[in-house]
Amino acid sequence: MSKRVSAIIIISLLILFLIGGIVLHSQSISGGDDVGEMQGTRAVESTSPSQLFMKGYEEKGMYIKQASDILPMVEDGTALILDVRSYSLREDNYISRSRHIPMSELLERLDHIPTDRVVAVYCDKNISAAYAVAFLNMQGFDAYLLEDGLEAWQDAGGSIITCPT
Numbered sequence: 001m002s003k004r005v006s007a008i009i010i011i012s013l014l015i016l017f018l019i020g021g022i023v024l025h026s027q028s029i030s031g032g033d034d035v036g037e038m039q040g041t042r043a044v045e046s047t048s049p050s051q052l053f054m055k056g057y058e059e060k061g062m063y064i065k066q067a068s069d070i071l072p073m074v075e076d077g078t079a080l081i082l083d084v085r086s087y088s089l090r091e092d093n094y095i096s097r098s099r100h101i102p103m104s105e106l107l108e109r110l111d112h113i114p115t116d117r118v119v120a121v122y123c124d125k126n127i128s129a130a131y132a133v134a135f136l137n138m139q140g141f142d143a144y145l146l147e148d149g150l151e152a153w154q155d156a157g158g159s160i161i162t163c164p165t
Contacts, residue, residue, distance in 0.1 A: 063133050065144040067156035070120045074158075079118040081146065081153075084132045089124055095150060096159035103128040110139060118142050122149035 073079030074097065081098035083090060090100050101109045103123070113119060119141050123129040129145050136143035146153065154160050 063137065063144050064147050065118075065120055066147055067152040067158060070118070070144075070146060071153070071156050071158050073118055074120075077117070079120055080114060082113065082119050082121045082132070082143075083123070084121055084128050085123045091163055093150065093160055093162045095122065095153050096161050098122075103132055106132055106135065113141065115141060118144065120144050120146040122146040122153075124149070 070079055070081070074081060081095050083094055083098045083100045084103040084106065085094075085100075086102055086104075087100075090102075094100065099112065101112060113136070119136060121129040121132045121136070121143055122145075123132075126145060126147075126149065129149070133143045133145045150160055
C-alpha cells in the first residue's frame with residue numbers, strides 16, 4: 001500500500017474519531033452518609049458509529065482490498081464496485097459493471113447500494129473513496145477501498161470501459 005493511501009486513511013480515521021468518538025460513562029456510586037455522595041446512579045454507555053468503524057479497522061485489514069481479491073467476488077455476484085468520482089471523470093472511463101454514485105450524492109442514494117454484498121469503492125485519488133468507505137461502514141455496509149483503483153483493476157484482469165470523446 002502506498003504511503004499516500006496510508007496517510008489518507010489515517011487522517012480520515014482521525015477526523016472520524018474526533019467528530020464522533022465520544023463515549024459517555026458515569027460510575028455507579030452506592031450509598032453512604034456523606035453529603036457529597038450521590039446514590040443510585042447507573043452506568044450509561046454509548047458507542048458512536050466512528051468507534052465501531054475504528055474497531056473494525058484491524059479486523060477488516062484497514063478496510064482495503066486488492067483488485068485481485070475483489071475481481072472474483074464481482075464475478076460471482078458477492079461484491080459490487082462503487083465509483084464515487086464526479087460525472088465528468090466517469091465520462092472518461094470506468095470499471096465495467098461498476099455502480100456510479102458521486103460522493104456528493106452518496107448520502108441521498110444509499111438505498112441504491114445492496115447491503116448483502118461487499119462494496120469496493122474507488123475514485124481518482126482514493127481520497128473520496130476513503131471517506132466513502134468510512135461512511136458506508138458506519139452505516140452498516142461491508143465496504144472497502146479498492147486499492148489503486150482503475151489501474152490495479154485492469155492489471156488484475158478486470159475490464160475498463162473507455163468512453164469516446
